[in-house]
Amino acid sequence: MQNYSSRLLEEAVNELTRLPGIGRRSAVRLVLHLLRQDSSRSEALGNAILKLRSNIRYCKRCHNISDDDICSICNDNKRDNTLVCVVEDIRDVMAIENTGQFRGLYHVLGGIISPMDGVGPNDLNIESLIDRIDNEDINEVIMALPATTEGDTTNYYLFKKIKDKITTISTISRGVAIGDELEFADEITLGKSITNRIPYEKLND
Amino acid sequence: MQNYSSRLLEEAVNELTRLPGIGRRSAVRLVLHLLRQDSSRSEALGNAILKLRSNIRYCKRCHNISDDDICSICNDNKRDNTLVCVVEDIRDVMAIENTGQFRGLYHVLGGIISPMDGVGPNDLNIESLIDRIDNEDINEVIMALPATTEGDTTNYYLFKKIKDKITTISTISRGVAIGDELEFADEITLGKSITNRIPYEKLND
Incomplete structure (x- = not known):
């Protein structure tokens, strides 16, 4: 049991501890930090959180987070709109954008098929992907889903759904990470990186 | 560099990363968590932060955090107002209150003397402590400051300031923590716990 001399303090601590990875002790530390800072900092944080959710x-096209009906990526006419990369959530969009290596568009599924968590195909943005394939001029769909059982299941489900509609379906390569020693790679990854080896002439830098 | 498809998302992430111990990756995780939750959760968090600071x-008496001019501890007439415990900040008030072992009042210094951090006696609530000693009916002042050089400096400074004004000045005991083996205690702590040993007849449970 914690004793708070202030209800306002208690409320702020309680709300912060609802966030993942923030315990009561960290929440108190964060609140005391906010109280020591200029009040404009707390105002900026509080308002950013309120505006965020409301x-x-x-994006109506790719389901990426957006300030408008269509996101800045879909709206960018310098990007290749014949190439669509399918990802689990917007964190993956950010991660791929950070590489600077992809100039196509995205489709955010909003999750992956996971019977254990009660997530089925109907809970994901799959119908809208098929709509896009039917109505847009897409040449290639790249699957960039997690290398897990759930990711593989979702890959397979999508592949069956779209294989007759699209010329090229590809998946991101798996293998030994750049800079890693072979001996430290796990056996499955190392095995995949051998069976899915890439001929030199097909290697892109 | 991070790429955000939404300015609102970027603002929320930026504000969260200003908090201590929250990096960019955690901030994105927190924001996505808020977006997945019901909007009432983000409203409660945002409003709690805004209300907290504004x-x-x-407390005008002990400088503890309070919803009113005088805090609930100072206002509690079941507590012993002849006994005042001097602490660094409100986290210490909470920690001592959680023990359920102290029924006196507090005085929150708002820091400790630390020349390295540019904190001198004038930055702390020391004048108001002397005012209280002069005007209230205080029999004992307990120093509960950190067992650090800064804590010791502050202890010594306060002791000199108040020693002629008050009958009893005490300090919380230092020693081997309950449940700890002697061999794992550091030498200084173990040494202090021997030199400051307590006769059985004076031991309180």
């Missing part, structure tokens, strides 16, 4: 939208 | 007050 104003944010999802 | 409405919170400090």
Whole structure:
């Protein structure tokens, strides 16, 4: 049991401890930090959180987080709109954007098929992917889903759904990470990186 | 560099990363968590943070955080107002209150003397402590400051300031923690626990 001399303090601590990875002790530390800072900092944080949830939208085309009906990536006419990369959530969009290596568009599923968590195909943005394939001029769909059982299941489900509609379906390569020693790679990854080896002439830098 | 498809998302992430111990990756995780939750959760968090900073007050008597001019501890007439425990900040008030072993009042210094951090006696609530000693009916002042050089400096400074004004000045005992083996205690702590040994007849449970 914690004793708080202030209800306002208690409320702020309680709300912060609802966030993942923030315990009561960290929450108290965060609150005391906010109280020591200029009040404009707390205002900026509080307002950013309020505006985030009330104003944010999802792109009607790719389901990426957006401030408008169509996100800045879909709206960028310098990007290749014949190439669509299918990802689990917007963190993956950010991760791929950070590489600077992809100039196509995305499709955010909003999760992956996971019977254990009660997530089935109907809970994901799959119908809208098929709509896009039917109506847009897409040449290639790249699957960039996690290398887990759930990711593989979702890959397979999508592959069956779209294989007759699209010329090229590819998946991101798996293998030994750049900079890693072979001896430290796990056997399955190392095995995949051998069976899915890439001929030199097909290697892109 | 991070790429955000939404300015609202970017603002929320930026504000969260200003908090101590929260990096960019954690901030994105927290924001996505808020977006997945019901909007009432984000509203409660945002409002708690806004209200905290704009409405919170400090007790005019002991400088503890309070919703009113005088905090609930100072206002509790079941507590012993002849006994005052001097602490560094409100986290210490909470920690001592959680023990359930102290029924006196507090005085929150708001820091300790630390020349390295540019904190001198004038930055702390020391004048108001002397005012209390002069005007209230205090029999004993307990120093509960950290067992660090800064804590010792502050202890010594306060002792000199108040020693002629008050009958009993005490300090919390230092020693081997309950449940700890002697061999694992550091030498200084173990040494202090021997030189400051307590006769059986004076031991309180």
